[in-house]
């Protein structure tokens with residue numbers, strides 16, 4: 001793969017076959033969605049964020065978050081915790097899941113997480129990330145990676161200092177969501193900061209923030225020089241974004257829109273996979289928001305979404321979609 005924009009990424013001793021990563025997305029990136037994204041060209045996938053504390057207390061529900069999909073040869077498991085001792089206690093369970101990479105969440109803005117000192121709160125204690133990464137690199141040969149924000153708020157944009165501590169601990173890759181914690185998910189991400197990060201460190205850098213179209217991905221790669229991009233909200237209901245980005249990076253040409261029928265067939269595949277992994281009842285309950293997003297922006301899609309919201313079982317879903325496939 002010699003394309004200057006679409007290429008492999010080396011994380012420690014692991015070669016990732018491309019540079020289009022699926023983000024960790026709590027409530028979305030379960031194994032069914034990850035599997036669909038891999039089928040549609042994603043180079044690498046992450047689990048939803050997994051509580052190291054819950055793992056160390058032997059939580060079966062938490063352990064399930066780390067299971068692989070059938071087509072998932074590689075998997076990044078993302079964990080969150082506030083200090084190294086929790087990481088130490090969680091290690092045996094994490095290792096049983098045989099991750100390709102262990103990623104540490106230093107970006108989650110949710111009050112429940114930050115009030116316990118985890119997620120984005122770690123950005124306020126950069127020395128702690130060094131300790132956590134060091135502990136994990138001492139305990140395992142699996143590459144340790146770190147995902148963080150540009151800072152806690154606009155008055156404390158400390159990503160360079162933070163990354164420096166992570167690297168001192170032994171981190172093999174840096175992923176930055178170029179917004180502060182106080183920005184949440186709104187407004188423009190500041191890609192300029194990604195360029196600064198890339199220019200200051202030798203490990204691969206993956207950029208995150210505002211990747212909603214293949215052109216956004218190409219723009220970030222070109223403008224910032226990052227090694228890869230992370231697809232987050234832009235992949236929800238839109239796994240096609242991976243192959244479309246590959247096509248754009250290879251040809252530079254405008255892409256065809258995805259046909260509504262293709263979207264519906266993929267949504268049905270997604271439903272069937274989820275039912276296979278989680279059982280029909282759970283799948284029918286949990287998948288509504290994902291299925292609704294497949295048809296976002298399509299003419300008449302509000303009526304379709306209304307039906308999805310009211311569907312109760314697989315039969316209901318199949319009937320709803322059948323209309324659109326006729």
Ligand SMILES: Cc1cc2nc3c(=O)[nH]c(=O)nc-3n(C[C@H](O)[C@H](O)[C@H](O)COP(=O)(O)O)c2cc1C
Nearest residue numbers: 023024025026048049147177208209210211232233
């Ligand atoms: C619903 C949702 C769930 C998320 N869950 C996680 C998570 O579990 N771990 C994490 O590191 N980031 C999480 N993120 C952040 C994304 O990985 C990504 O960095 C962020 O959405 C910015 O990219 P975007 O602007 O292209 O969506 C989440 C974001 C959203 C919207």
